[in-house]
Amino acid sequence: MTAAAKERVWTVGELAEDLGVTTRTLRHYEAEGLVTPRRSGHNRVYTVRDRARLRLILRGRRFGMSLAECREIVDMYDGAGSSEQRQLTTLLGRLDEVAADLERRADDLRRTLSEVNDVAAQCRRRLAELG
Amino acid sequence: MTAAAKERVWTVGELAEDLGVTTRTLRHYEAEGLVTPRRSGHNRVYTVRDRARLRLILRGRRFGMSLAECREIVDMYDGAGSSEQRQLTTLLGRLDEVAADLERRADDLRRTLSEVNDVAAQCRRRLAELG
DNA sequence: TTGGTGCTTGACGTTAACGTCAACGTCAAT
DNA sequence: ATTGACGTTGACGTTAACGTCAAGCACCAA
DSSP states (O other), rough: OOOOOOOBBHHHHHHHHHSSHHHHHHHHHHHHOOOEEETTTTTTEBBHHHHHHHHHHHHHHHOOOOHHHHHHHHHHHHHOOOOOHHHHHHHHHHHHHHHHHHHHHHHHHHHHHHHHHHHHHHHHHHHHOOO | OOOOOOOOOOHHHHHHHHSSSSSHHHHHHHHSSOOOEEEEETTTBBHHHHHHHHHHHHHHTTEEEEEEHEEEEEHHHHHHOOOHHHHHHHHHHHHHHHHHHHHHHHHHHHHHHHHHHHHHHHHHHHHHHHH
């Protein structure tokens, strides 16, 4: 038996506060199919799992992923447990494509960061000369 | 004397083709103050330097930087040659902030990439079992 | 029972980053 | 001299990702 550990849940307001976004954002993500919180009557109830998905999504957003891309990735996380060979194969192909894309972006980011640090170093040298 | 090496120049169409964007994008970037190509009469003339700036900008766009952020960074690259201590100090402060921000984004990207690779590995294991 | 707080669903507004015409100039080639 | 190919400036359209109301329900406290 999986122990019925009373896992924590959140209301929209609580979770928005926790994640540092507005309730509007959470409702928007739901409308776009990125999360599907349960309902307690009329009200949304976010579980630990919902929160985890949202954190992944918000992390993706920070380095330029669109909501559509975020949704695809979190959905792939779920599909990885499949038992159908056909499913797993196409999923794997897509995962590799996504990984390659992310690596390109990481490279772009790394180069930009490197240049920014170079410019900063140059500033420091000039300041030392003037000091 | 700096030799008057006839450096290559581009028209909008040529440069757009070269950079893989539309001419509309280049004109938009100009309207937003990210580049300021010279004019040959009525027509835009992009220099090697303009092209370099644009490549930096497009690279930034790929990992989620806004046009405003891109503009600030390329502008900072220019300001680094200043001789005014006051200027250099504030510039340096900003550069360090930007670098810190980029490092956070890089970290987010790295974690996401790592997870995607984990899921892919999981797929491969399951496929091996089913094989 | 009257607030106040927090939830709900619309529905319209906004911003960024372009796309997509329209209307016009210009220069080389037919 | 007219046809294209390429350039120019408006100006309006579009998409994504929310912001910002409005109107209404639910429950708790004074």
